[in-house]
Amino acid sequence: MSNTIDHYVALMRNAEDDAARANVLLTAPVFTLMRWRDVFVSCCRRVQFGEGETYLDALADTLSKERHRGNLSGTMPMAGATATLLGILERAAR
DSSP states (O other), X not given: OOOSXXXXXXXXXXXXXXXXXXXXXXHSOHHHHHHTHHHHHHHHHHTXXXXXXXXXXXXXXXXXSOOBTTBOOOOHHHHHHHHHHHHHHHHHHO
């Protein structure tokens, strides 16, 4: 077993602002976000980044829904949470 911290967890822990946190959540592999969900949620709570926690909850909820012929259903909350994080990134770029 490795003692090294996951790259995306390290990025999240070291993120200096909400835009950097949003970028991590939008670029990390979904498997990583779900595997280390508790850590990502803790990072969001520690800095009061509610949008990040909402995104992680929407992602987990979307992935837990029954699929129809391989397609995910109920993705509107996920789309809204993603749009919120993209808005944070856009405002930071100005």
